[in-house]
Amino acid sequence: MNERNYLNRILDIESWEKLQNLISEATGMAIVTVDYRGVPVTHHSGCREFCKRVREDEKLGKYCQKCDALGSLEGVIAQKPFIYSCHFSIVDIAIPIIVEENYLGAVMAGQLQLQETDDKLKPEKIISIDDTQLQMTKEELREYYEQIPTYTSEQLEHTVTMLYHLCDFFAKEPLLKEKTKIPEKKYLNEKKLSMPVVSNRIIAQAIDYIYSVENQAVSLTEVARHCHVSAPYLSRLFTKEVGETYSTFVTRLKITCAKEILKDTDLSVMEISDKLGFSEPGYFIKIFKKYTKETPMSYRSHRENDKSWSWYINSTCLNKKISQLK
Template sequence: MAASFELQQVLDLDKWEQLQEKIALATNLAIILVDYRGKPVTRHSQVKPFCRLARAHPTLAVYCEKCDARGALEAVRTGEPFIYRCHFDILDMAIPILVDDRYVGAIMAGEILATEEQSTFEQVLKLEDHPEVAAFKAQHQDLIDAYPRLPATAMHHAAAMLEQLCEYIVSEAIKKEYLVQAYKQSLRIQAQPLTSESWSAPKDSTNLAYLQEELRQSLLIQRLSENSIYQAKNQQLQPAIDAVFANKNAHLDLGQLAALVNLSPTYLSRLLREEFGEPFSQIYAKLKVYWAQELLQNSDLPIAEISDALGFVEPSYFIRSFKKIVGTTPLKWRQAKRR
């Protein structure tokens, strides 16, 4: 998930922008949220006049973007906030947002000056001798002089505060928005109604790898009744679904299933997608893997025999299918479960 993780999926950006604006006003920092590609996902809060002019300049804006990119890369490299000087000798900071140690975005803040020891901060892009940069800076020196000044310690405190804030908000968003909604989606076709007694949050709901495994399991296990037979919400589909469960050693296609319920394969496909919330081919593949996991955990059958028992053409295809869904091979999964 992390590779495709999007901040927009779990954050209420409208609420974030309101909070971002209040933080910018309270700290005198200009703040913007960017995704892992460096693309802004919020408006720029409290951007200062000089920086607004520079970022609107066709040539100088490129240098501003380079500074942002280099600052963010250094923050990602170290895994912690990075305070630096831009090409105009103005201080900015990049606060990386990491999920499972993977970079998903950053808070870019700053547009301030230090009350002392400004030169001790690294300058990520040196263009003092660039004529256009020097001329622009000289022309608008009064705007630079009006920038807020903070002690170095105050800047480090602000960076630490933003880091903890974004960690908290993102982790809470994952738990309360992504996790809960994903579980509700995965459980919405459960045979029994969802109640507080039948469902509880995962023990480690901030770990995305854990969530992925839990969601994979919930798609199947939580949807099945005690006798491992799925009870369809659309009763018209029950004969087709019963046939799938009764013929675990075969691979039934939509044509065969459609004949059982007197529907066209196309219409059956649409009804099954409505029932399961995803294409039938995907849920069928996950069912096969679920049955394979039962055999792997509860028997000593070789991988090849499990493959045959579930109707796979050859063991290599079974192994590829299993790994695609679970993330590891059947043998490694069995070994891990038996440790």
């Protein structure tokens, strides 16, 4: 599983956890969010005392974990919420979080019962164990078992639908593609270098940040931190959306800017190197030559000659036209 699939790398866990608590309080459901390995990435909101005690039991707790695993697996296979009942006939729901065909994790909710007279919805019982042991445990913890909330099928279906759409939005919102043309922005020496048109918010934010720190050697890790994603994830997304790697894009951008400075100012190679965030002038010259096939000073000299030659040609043509008019 690559790093992109870690749920806590693209989901704002802190904000989601606050929402999870509110949903739990409003619905009476217990809720926990887990990553693709089944490891919780949030605390357990509204966990019922009965379930807490059962999970603490060395033997019965293993069955609870097995229920969670099987329930989430069924949700992944179906790619939609899976409603099931555990070995204590308590209803649970596994809501898979799938982004761009990658299974990131699931929201595990429930710890409730359906009304006995309600036969519209019959959750699948995915684990069965010795009834005698279950009855003994229920008798010992009857006080807590009776505190488990009861839902109608309609209530359950509406709540599950709401949870599913909330999870889907919260996970996908950072990756939603909306055509965004970033406006031109003044770059060094008042030159306008157009930013590329991108179709991803995260990449738009990354490029905007790169342009804002023109005189620094900004690293991929720093930009990823600014965009609240992991460096490997940003690297892959950047290549996909822009068509070249992050390092190639940044280097090419700096060389483009260097060419503008060389044409329009008298700044030395050392000053330009420092202004664009290169570690040293020698490295700047090496990279510049790699991209342009000539040194910075040679480039400047050629541009100056081009200007002079252009002026000479224009001047000559103008003189000829003046002569013809006489």
